[in-house]
Amino acid sequence: MKGRKVEINALRYTEPLKVFLFGEGSSGELGFGATKKAIDVKRPRFNEALSNMSVVRIAAGGMHVVALTKDNQILTWGVNDNGALGRDTSHVDVKMRDMDADGSDSDSDDDPTGGLNDAEATPTAVPAEYFPPDTTFVDVVAGDSCTFALTTEGALYGWGTFRKNEGVLGFQKKDDCARTPEYIEGMKKVTQIACGTNHVVAIDKDKHVWAWGNGQQNQLGRRVTERTLEAALQPNRVGFHDNSLGKKHPKPSAKMVQVGCGDYHSMAIGDDGHVWAWGANNYAETGYAGNAGDDNANVATPRIILSLEGRQVTSLVGGSHHNLAVTALGELLAWGRCDSSQTGIPMDQLNAVDDVSKVLKGENGKAKILVEPTAVPGLQDIVFATCGPDHNIVLDKNGKAYSWGFSANYQTGQGTLDDIKVPTLIDNTAVKETKLVWGGAGGQYSVLASLKK
Template sequence: MTPWKKASSTASKTTKHRSDEDQITPPKKRVVKVKVIEHLPLARIASQPGRVYVFGTGDCAQLGLGEDMTVRKKPANLAALNDQHIVDIAAGGMHNMALTKEGKLWSWGVNDQRTLGRSGDEYTPHPVEGLDDIKVVKVACSDSLTVALTDLGHVYTWGTIRSAEGILGFSKETEVQALPTRVVGLKDIVDIATGTDHVLALDSTGSIYSWGNGQQMQLGRKILSRRMLNGLTPESVGAKDMARVGAGSYHSFAIDKDGKASAWGLNTYGQCGLDDAKVENIPAVAPIKALKNEHIVDIQGGEHHSIALTEDGRLFGFGRSDSHQLGLGYTELPGTEDSTSHKKAIRTPTLIADLPPIESISVGGNHTLALTRDGDVYAWGFGEMLACGNGVEEDVEKPLKLHGQQIEGAKVIKIAAGGQHSVILAVKP
């Protein structure tokens, strides 16, 4: 997930993309059979629809409740989507996507860099344009880019990529892409993930491709500062036999078919799981040794913290902790003091205690949501923007069960944590 920042509007450049027929034909190579990895989390659209609820701060249209409703302390129903058969949700830094049972997308939130994939009102949900004959099965939101995975294994993106200096671009030819466009060169994709300004895509053979901004090594390859636009083209990170991808704002994750997790990218707070304050960046895919005895099924990051989910429903947190992003009840390991940084961190993956078995996680910029197998939600972390849904503008030190009059008696089926807001999908009996 991504930290929040409102970017200035920028007009997009138009360009003509080269077709497959225009590409130079490479010399013939020896054909090598690649074994498709078994038990991959092949993206399939969910069948159970629910109602969307939002909470947190929405002064930049994140809540979708209209221009006059900019704060919700507790979950509030997004009534505009009640008849749309929503089966999945995604939250970016300041925009959101809702996926229908039919594979269509609705969007709302900041549209400065065309992240909504449409024109019109930002404060209420409307359909994404240009996907009429396309069925989306998964969607992910970065800070200024949206990524959609189709049932045919194709990837569509729109918006732009930013760097520390400002807009980097959508591609070498296009600065801002207004409507969904297919990513050339990617096929048979089964999973996607986004950081603040980078994207990961996993194909059916277990290979991972990355593109975007590589200033913090989050792409798993070296990008020269004078050739930063090269990062906008998807390239393999060199990993094999992987079964899932995940991302933090400036770091990346992969899980292999045996449940072993790896990471690369920014590690200033130990958010890559490497307990070495001297290693600020991990340039290539590296196993998280501290989790080698755990079977990991999901791993995601926020701005500078990370959460890992095990097969048996336990959570491990590591990284920055000054706003209780890890939900441990403390900001440093007892008896230790991190003198290498003015910000507190827990660099060793540490079990988050006193939680029931967890089904799924969503990590926002500086807060986290966890969905239990019984359909309850726990939240913790930075609370000033009310993104934890507890109604108090204070940090939440330990996982706190989400309550609210509008979701009383409901079973939550999906969660999405954004920059300063959160979105859930729930079903009432």
């Protein structure tokens, strides 16, 4: 039966969305086109043009965004320096902003584009010619400079590049950038995918986990040396062999039902409910207390997060050095770096903890690392969470959005550049009467969406 399409994934996202964006837009991340009015957006702003394109799914990357439409187009916008948009944007002549000129980036500037490239700042479809005929997409994800799209057949297409500490690592081979979509060899029958800053984790239909990209912080679940960095650009199976629960417990399942990524670490939920993590652990990102806080600390292979046993975790998301987990009871748990309000737990509460197995403190005696996953106070009935590098957005069952953390680019949507210390309702005119169903947190911007009635 050669050539017969076998559907692995049914369509997941079919309801068109109303999309609201806010935060830093100086590279076109907010998708309003080349207008200086979209450079700094302090609170959620309705993007009418984007919403009129029947977007059903969105993914927020570092400085670019990707969206899937009801009619099976993939839209991209934002930074395209390393090919993350999957399409050519070089044909637009951009007037460079002279940042030193008097008033050049103020409202008095006579350039209405704000120095933006319209081809990058306007949501535009990746040409269908890059994909085989009859390809149907079910999901999209975005990393820092890379983008991936998943099809009904469980095939993956990707573009952009992965970066390493020293610069460009490559995409499917060393030093390359995929300027247009490429089929990802070695990945078949994929059902789910998640992106860190420079790595990807995927689940196939047999519930096996695969990882590829940059493995310098062991975020691929295996030791990667300088010599094997290039080989890590190819998908590899991740092994799950932690015996720390002891012989009295059944052997943990190596089959996973969900994956999540922080910037430099990875997480997964097993089909038996155990939560696993691996990768960077400088701030206890993996929930492992053993080497948390040490320089260059990491967890080389997946370990069970013992402090999440029995917590009924249903989803996991990560930022640069912190994580959020939603539980079946609607609790929101946070752990990892906490010295800039990343966890949403009041600092005086964290500073009062005198137990190094729960909170590690800096030289100033103030809480720096929340080792133990802890419920964020003031939140209940949480159904969705997303993390930017150091800011967060969660939604409750009523469709209300709360944000907190780093806000220097208005990415919390609270209209201020000051850090938001605890979860705070996003309550401006644009979203006040709206039941929100999704949120995305990029590098310095954020996205909210409701169903388009």
